[in-house]
Amino acid sequence: MILVTGGAGYIGSHTCISLIExxxxxxxxxxxxxxxxxxxxxxxxxxxxxxxxxxGDIRDKEVLQDVFDKYxxxxxxxxxxxxxxxxxxxxxxxxxxxxxxxxxxxxxxxxDNGCKKIVFSSSATVYGDPKSVPISEDFPLSATNPYGRSKxxxxxxxxxxxxxxxxxxxxxxxxxxxxxAHKSGLIGEDPNGIPNNLMPYISQVAIGKRDYLSVxxxxxxxxxxxxxxxxxxxxxxADGHVKALENIDKFDGxxxxxxxxxxxxxxxxxxxxxERASEKKVPYKIVGRREGDIQSCYADPSYxxxxxxxxxxxxxxxMCKDAWNWQSKNPNGYGS
Ligand code: NAD
Ligand code: UFG
Numbered sequence: 001m002i003l004v005t006g007g008a009g010y011i012g013s014h015t016c017i018s019l020i021e022x023x024x025x026x027x028x029x030x031x032x033x034x035x036x037x038x039x040x041x042x043x044x045x046x047x048x049x050x051x052x053x054x055x056g057d058i059r060d061k062e063v064l065q066d067v068f069d070k071y072x073x074x075x076x077x078x079x080x081x082x083x084x085x086x087x088x089x090x091x092x093x094x095x096x097x098x099x100x101x102x103x104x105x106x107x108x109x110x111x112d113n114g115c116k117k118i119v120f121s122s123s124a125t126v127y128g129d130p131k132s133v134p135i136s137e138d139f140p141l142s143a144t145n146p147y148g149r150s151k152x153x154x155x156x157x158x159x160x161x162x163x164x165x166x167x168x169x170x171x172x173x174x175x176x177x178x179x180x181a182h183k184s185g186l187i188g189e190d191p192n193g194i195p196n197n198l199m200p201y202i203s204q205v206a207i208g209k210r211d212y213l214s215v216x217x218x219x220x221x222x223x224x225x226x227x228x229x230x231x232x233x234x235x236x237x238a239d240g241h242v243k244a245l246e247n248i249d250k251f252d253g254x255x256x257x258x259x260x261x262x263x264x265x266x267x268x269x270x271x272x273x274x275e276r277a278s279e280k281k282v283p284y285k286i287v288g289r290r291e292g293d294i295q296s297c298y299a300d301p302s303y304x305x306x307x308x309x310x311x312x313x314x315x316x317x318x319m320c321k322d323a324w325n326w327q328s329k330n331p332n333g334y335g336s
Contacts, residue, residue: 001027001072001074004019004028005029007030007077010188010189011079011175014182014187015237015241016047017043017047019077021047022242028052029053039190042187061109078103078118078120081103082147085145089145099147116168117249118170118171120158124175124230126143126174129294130294134299135299136302136303159254166252169248174256176232180235182322188327199231199320200323201213204327205282211283216267228296231319233319240308257303257308260299262302264297264298274320
């Protein structure tokens with residue numbers, strides 16, 4: 001049985017589908033601080049089976065222990081965490097408590113129950129402002145905000161756990177920019193309030209909820225002056241987790257692996273691709289740079305290919321098409 005913390009969230013819900021389709025049995029653990037029970041109900045309708053769910057906080061060791069008592073947990077995929085960069089600057093203590101103390105509590109309960117395999121949701125944010133692109137796993141690590149620092153600290157904590165006990169198997173998946181939605185249009189990204197991220201913001205402009213997109217910076221040294229990122233379809237990301245679990249027993253030590261496509265797109269290229277996919281106009285205005293943003297960030301994905309035999313299958317057109325399918329079928333997300 002695989003324990004999926006944060007399994008009701010955006011990436012977690014898509015990964016639940018891929019895990020079940022690959023034949024894994026799962027139990028989801030979530031406190032619904034940033035998700036809806038509807039996402040799991042829809043996952044159940046897609047996979048046509050019930051998924052065991054425990055409502056709880058990863059910092060609550062008693063509830064976690066109950067899960068280990070009730071289910072025979074072999075491995076953990078650990079998505080649960082807070083993820084908004086700007087909010088983390090305003091609420092550093094909440095972010096460190098939730099993300100770091102939560103991971104420590106989870107690992108303690110895992111250790112106490114002899115469960116020592118974990119796949120952790122890390123982020124390309126751990127590369128800080130990279131010296132060059134594409135970014136490979138051996139690049140120097142740094143952080144510029146509490147969210148990123150929590151990811152960096154957790155990576156280090158997991159390395160220390162391995163040093164103390166080499167029977168642990170630990171994979172750090174460093175995601176680039178997850179976008180898109182399940183092809184059914186039943187599950188997708190459902191941000192609270194005004195979206196911070198590009199793709200959900202564009203989707204809300206296309207559907208008419210927002211007037212225009214503010215493009216943060218038109219003076220970067222990129223082909224059209226706007227920031228470049230490695231957008232990756234959430235279904236590809238979900239498959240990366242399946243590959244990680246299928247291969248984890250082969251690995252020694254802590255493996256950090258990039259999950260990206262290796263292809264960078266500028267903000268304006270994404271706008272154009274979205275307009276094509278949705279057949280809607282996406283008005284935009286170029287405004288000043290957003291504080292903390294970097295110019296260009298995309299993966300060297302060759303290590304994931306080598307050790308997991310994984311590479312992204314979907315291009316930017318699929319990502320926009322599926323994001324639009326979800327947005328147009330669910331104009332108010334799970335509250336629709
Ligand atoms: P999400 O907010 O949709 O999902 C996270 C889930 O964890 C939510 O369902 C939330 O309710 C749950 N959760 C949070 N704190 C919890 C706690 N203390 N106990 C139990 N459940 C808790 O986010 P997501 O986009 O699916 O991201 C999943 C993971 O991937 C996160 O760790 C995030 O930091 C990481 N990540 C996300 C991105 C991205 O752009 N979406 C990029 C890189 C890394
Ligand atoms: N952008 C705009 N307008 C917007 C939103 C974004 O122009 O309204 C631009 C940004 O300036 C950037 C690009 O679109 O150039 C992507 O921005 P996102 O906010 O979607 O993503 P980021 O690359 O800034 O950050 C994301 C996650 C972080 C994670 C990081 C690396 O939000 O949590 O990817 O994985 F750390």
